[in-house]
Amino acid sequence: MKILYVTPYVPSRIRTRPYHLIRALVQLDHQITLLTAAGTASEEETRAEELRRWGIRVELFPVPLLRSLGNCLLALPTREPLQAVYAYHPRMERRLSQLLREQAFDVVHVEHLRAARLVRAVRMVSIPKGQAVGQVSVSTGSPTPAAQGVPRIYDAVDCISLLFEQAAQSGAQLRSRLMTAVDLARTRRYEAWLLTQYHHVVVTSQRDKDALEALARRYPRKAGMRRAPITVVTNGVDLEYFHPPPPQSPPRAGGSLPPTVVFTGKMSYHANIAAALYFAQEVLPRIWAQSPNVRFQIVGKDPPETVRQLAADARVQVTGTVDDMRPYLARATVAVCPALYAVGVQNKVLEAMAMGTPVVSTPAGCAALAAGQGQDILVAEGAEELARAVLQVLSTPRLAERLAVGGRRYVESHHSWRAKAQRLIGIYAEHL
Numbered sequence: 458m459k460i461l462y463v464t465p466y467v468p469s470r471i472r473t474r475p476y477h478l479i480r481a482l483v484q485l486d487h488q489i490t491l492l493t494a495a496g497t498a499s500e501e502e503t504r505a506e507e508l509r510r511w512g513i514r515v516e517l518f519p520v521p522l523l524r525s526l527g528n529c530l531l532a533l534p535t536r537e538p539l540q541a542v543y544a545y546h547p548r549m550e551r552r553l554s555q556l557l558r559e560q561a562f563d564v565v566h567v568e569h570l571r572a573a574r575l576v577r578a579v580r581m582v583s584i585p586k587g588q589a590v591g592q593v594s595v596s597t598g599s600p601t602p603a604a605q606g607v608p609r610i611y612d613a614v615d616c617i618s619l620l621f622e623q624a625a626q627s628g629a630q631l632r633s634r635l636m637t638a639v640d641l642a643r644t645r646r647y648e649a650w651l652l653t654q655y656h657h658v659v660v661t662s663q664r665d666k667d668a669l670e671a672l673a674r675r676y677p678r679k680a681g682m683r684r685a686p687i688t689v690v691t692n693g694v695d696l697e698y699f700h701p702p703p704p705q706s707p708p709r710a711g712g713s714l715p716p717t718v719v720f721t722g723k724m725s726y727h728a729n730i731a732a733a734l735y736f737a738q739e740v741l742p743r744i745w746a747q748s749p750n751v752r753f754q755i756v757g758k759d760p761p762e763t764v765r766q767l768a769a770d771a772r773v774q775v776t777g778t779v780d781d782m783r784p785y786l787a788r789a790t791v792a793v794c795p796a797l798y799a800v801g802v803q804n805k806v807l808e809a810m811a812m813g814t815p816v817v818s819t820p821a822g823c824a825a826l827a828a829g830q831g832q833d834i835l836v837a838e839g840a841e842e843l844a845r846a847v848l849q850v851l852s853t854p855r856l857a858e859r860l861a862v863g864g865r866r867y868v869e870s871h872h873s874w875r876a877k878a879q880r881l882i883g884i885y886a887e888h889l
Contacts (some may be wrong), residue, residue, distance in 0.1 A: 465544035465571035481878030623798030649676035662825035693874035701813030715792030725759035742842035794822030
């Protein structure tokens with residue numbers, strides 16, 4: 458197939474879902490043209506070059522912070538959510554229309570709410586009856602019904618309304634609570650409307666699917682508008698990149714070394730900030746009461762000052778940006794996902810499991826997984842239970858080994874990126 462892929466950020470190991478889906482699609486002999494918004498950092502072009510080496514045609518549209526802020530200001534008096542306009546660039550929209558007019562594509566795949574409004578450029582290109590997919594013309598009338606246009610797939614990834622609902626209640630920062638409160642109502646309506654603009658919608662978890670379907674019932678579609686089916690295509694994990702350390706590697710912390718608990722993720726993300734503060738302030742004191750030498754590592758880029766201040770205790774390390782998460786996971790005694798709220802799949806959990814690192818998580822952090830409690834992962838709720846679960850792993854080598862082996866086996870069985878790409882191809886084929 459010839460796939461026109463649209464993202465609001467450059468796929469990378471950090472933006473792991475499009476990165477690995479695109480790589481798997483290329484390995485399965487599909488042709489990809491990628492239009493992507495980008496930040497202005499120099500590494501964005503480096504990331505794009507990696508994708509080009511795979512044989513992908515990549516076109517970058519830098520969106521500086523000033524443009525993003527301007528987009529949001531212009532959207533305030535409208536009904537469009539700020540998330541929908543944040544990464545918007547009019548040149549990217551024009552280029553999308555141009556490509557569809559001039560070249561034959563079998564499907565258009567749009568990822569995330571931040572790129573979803575570009576569907577209007579796709580809907581302005583129609584396929585007259587009897588004409589092959591890809592042989593397109595510009596519509597002179599109203600946009601075509603969903604059944605007649607170039608197949609449009611929307612990878613919502615998560616239900617953003619669901620995330621905002623949780624953040625408004627449990628966010629650690631006043632700023633995140635205020636922003637979600639401002640954007641929540643309009644995001645609900647917008648996500649419900651998007652279900653009528655695409656042929657098929659994909660999400661990463663059943664919970665996100667249920668939330669989008671609830672929005673569809675809450676905001677009924679207009680007469681004559683069909684609603685797209687929603688399918689769960691969960692995340693995978695790169696099993697070759699993330700793998701248990703070889704036997705000759707340095708041992709994990711513990712024994713003669715202080716035991717280490719690690720929490721990984723992009724630390725500017727409000728849900729990760731709330732999780733890190735909760736674990737450090739509520740759970741760690743309970744762990745230290747029993748085992749005062751336990752170290753806690755917070756590994757991830759752009760931690761705010763509230764998180765950096767946690768390192769005032771010498772037993773807490775806040776790394777900021779690191780080149781590679783794997784050494785931290787390989788040396789940790791246990792990885793934690795103390796999420797207070799979450800949507801979709803927590804990649805940090807899959808990556809730790811793939812590394813053979815025992816994982817302790819809140820229910821919110823692993824709700825999208827089918828991992829076995831006590832065999833593949835330990836699930837605990839509340840500060841007291843979380844502390845008890847971590848201490849249990851630290852003090853019970855047989856349990857730690859069981860979780861390490863079970864976690865790796867689980868991701869091998871359930872989270873192959875190739876299998877997820879094949880599921881996606883099946884969805885594309887339904888609409889050709």
